Amino acid sequence: MMSMEVLEKTMNGMTASENEHEVKRQPYWPNWAAGVGLGLILLAAFYIAGRGLGGSGALSRATGVVLHTVMTEHAESLDYFSRYYRGEYWMNDWLVFQMIGVFLGGLFGALTAGRFGKSVDKGESITNSQRFWYAFLGGGLMGWGARLARGCTSGQALSGGATLAAGSWAFMLALFLGGFATAYFIRGMWK
């Protein structure tokens, strides 16, 4: 992982404040305002497309397409993957367009609030490269779990929750339980 060491050297000693954008930093919206806004966006998705939002579907499709391109035979030997590289599965495309929008919306939001800047979001007691490995591990658990549960915080908790899907409510409770239980064992990581 040489690239990671190089990356860490360039990141060391760099703090968020040194990379602040010139726009004056705006406060976050109150929780209720962001929540109502999020709910209305979700409602628009229901009204227009007949389905909710998704956070992990687009990445699964991207992973499927990349694997199918670089290792065609192997990808085709994987039964589960075919849904992610086949073209006719239109829902995947909807999620890809939505996810491009999420990135651009996030970028616009960060720029206009003065929150855009190269940084590493971590606890003080760990190094940048440790943070990168933990992020990779956490992302891995999230990616694996999202395929098992057929959705993530967006597709299950938000979208499934708002349509009263029974299993999605069980998912939401389990997600919070899993989070609280794990937090105790890794409390040094975020200090």
Next chain:
Amino acid sequence: MNAAPLAKMGLITMEVNLILAGLIGFGFGFMLERAGFGSAHRLVGQWYMRDWSVFKVMFTGVVTALFGVLILDGLGLMSFEALYLNKTYWGAQIIGGLVMGAGFVIGGYCPGTSFVALASGKLDALFYILGMSFGVLVFSEGWDYFETLQNLGSSGRLTLDEWLGLNPWLIAVVLLLVAVIGYRLTTALENKLKQ
């Protein structure tokens, strides 16, 4: 005659639907950013009970959209029945939820918020996204082992109102009360911790 969902009623073409998907995503990403969810510190604060934003924003969003769906359905403007509904697989969703809760604390983000964090310049979010991709690969490679698990506790299309035998409006009102009381309690808890 219900006019919505527009795509399912054939009122908009696939191309328009995809463009609107981009716009909806833009709004979603913007709201997540304004909620402060481009920050792992803020998100992780939930699991250490310092910051209840994840609970408050998520619950407010769910209740807002739920009332919107019920009102539009009641007025005959959109069919609730026609909306895509996640099927229930009790076992898969509970095990998946527990694992993802762990992944949330260790990685600092959930999938949607990691893209907002990356867009805000967080380098760790890039590694998180690569990790997610790796997790999806592992799931696909091990499909033979995971297929049984993914279908564990299958109950098909099941809503809370059907499961409990209650009116959906009643459930919505109860959830609204939980949201309002939960919001106040957790805000009081945050303020107490700050002192």
